[in-house]
Amino acid sequence: xxxxNQSPQSMFIQEGEDVSMNCTSSSIFNTWLWYKQExxxxxxxxIALYKAGELTSNGRLTAQFGITRxxxxxxxxxxxxxDVGIYFCAxxxxxxxxxxxxTGTRLKVxx
Amino acid sequence: xxxxxxxxxxxxxxxxxxxxxxxxQTENHRYMYWYRQDPGHGLRLIHYSYGVKDTDKGEVSDGYxxxxxxxxxxxxTLESATSSQTSVYFCAISExxxxxxxxxxxxxxxxxxx
Numbered sequence: 001x002x003x004x005n006q007s008p009q010s011m012f013i014q015e016g017e018d019v020s021m022n023c024t025s026s027s028i029f030n031t032w033l034w035y036k037q038e039x040x041x042x043x044x045x046x047i048a049l050y051k052a053g054e055l056t057s058n059g060r061l062t063a064q065f066g067i068t069r070x071x072x073x074x075x076x077x078x079x080x081x082x083d084v085g086i087y088f089c090a091x092x093x094x095x096x097x098x099x100x101x102x103t104g105t106r107l108k109v110x111x
Numbered sequence: 112x113x114x115x116x117x118x119x120x121x122x123x124x125x126x127x128x129x130x131x132x133x134x135x136q137t138e139n140h141r142y143m144y145w146y147r148q149d150p151g152h153g154l155r156l157i158h159y160s161y162g163v164k165d166t167d168k169g170e171v172s173d174g175y176x177x178x179x180x181x182x183x184x185x186x187x188t189l190e191s192a193t194s195s196q197t198s199v200y201f202c203a204i205s206e207x208x209x210x211x212x213x214x215x216x217x218x219x220x221x222x223x224x225x
Contacts (some may be wrong), residue, residue, distance in 0.1 A: 006153075033213045042201050042216030043154070088153060090213065097142050097161050097205070098169070099214065103153035 004089055006102035014110050019076040020107040023089030033090040033099065034063050040074040043088055047074070079109050113136055117217040125225055130189040132220050134202030135180055136182075142205040143185040144214065145147050145169075145177065147198040154201065192224045 006023045011064070013019055031050055035043035047058050049072060050063035056063055060077045076083055089102040114137030124130050134143060144159040146169075156169030158177040166177050174196060176188045189196055199221050203214035 004153075036211070040204075040218070041138070042218050044216070045213045048213060098144070098156055098159060101146075101154040103151060 004100060004102035006087075006089055006105050008105060009103070010106040010108070012108045012110060013079055015079060015081060017079055019079055019083070019107060020073065021075075021087060021107075022071060022073045023102050024071040025091060026070070027094075028069040029091045029094075030062070030069070031092050032065050034061075034074050035088040035090060035101075036074070037086040037088065037104075039085070043086075046087075060080065076107075079107075081109050081111055083107060085110050115202065115204050115215055115217045117200075117220050119220060120218065121221045122223070124192050124222070126193060126224055127191050130202055130222065132183050132187045132202075132222070134185045134187070134204075134217060137183075138204060138206070138215075139182060140204040140206045141182075142207070143179065144203040144205070145175075145185065145187045146201045146203065147171065148201060149198050149217075157187065157200075189206045189222075192222075194224050196222065197224045198222060 004025050034047045037043040047056050047063040052065055052069045053067050054065040062075045064073045069095050086104040086106050088104045090099040092099050116135050118133045133189055145157040146154040148154050155171045157175050160166045160179040178186045199219050201219050202217040205214045
């Protein structure tokens with residue numbers, strides 16, 4: 001089936017540290033999205049990637065579309081307490097109007 | 112921010128009762144989606160709509176039905192609630208499906224079935 005594997009499942013880091021997480025797919029696609037979900041809220045789009053090798057930044061966040069087109073990476077530099085949340089990757093399903101989502105990486109930042 | 116609201120925000124219901132969750136948008140977007148979020152499973156698609164009266168099933172549609180009689184409203188009904196349907200339910204909207212910048216999500220409905 002169509003699956004997105006995210007790792008790690010959870011991370012506990014100290015404030016100021018850099019964070020890396022990734023998402024892999026068994027299939028090739030042309031779009032990767034990264035979302036962040038804060039407690040009690042719905043996910044919010046952070047970064048969208050549309051081309052293999054593409055590197056896109058949004059403040060302290062940087063995401064990359066893997067060269068193989070089967071994976072994507074999200075990095076957060078100099079983490080702060082408000083980075084806490086669940087980070088989801090997502091990609092479209094073939095020939096449909098739908099995105100599928102990864103299982104999420106739960107990030108906790110210790111001050 | 113996109114205008115999307117879910118109601119109710121929280122609900123507790125008994126096993127076997129029908130439950131309807133509402134998603135309302137003011138953006139006139141064509142596509143609407145219902146997802147459920149459970150620990151270890153991320154977000155899983157229940158049903159989606161690509162226009163008024165046009166709906167289709169997602170990966171976890173058993174026990175759920177939907178209706179969209181107006182562009183702005185997408186209703187999710189649990190025909191006979193079960194404890195396995197205890198979850199957080201999110202509605203999402205999109206202007207052009209996957210040919211756009213992803214979805215905009217509502218704030219969620221936390222449903223507990225006792």
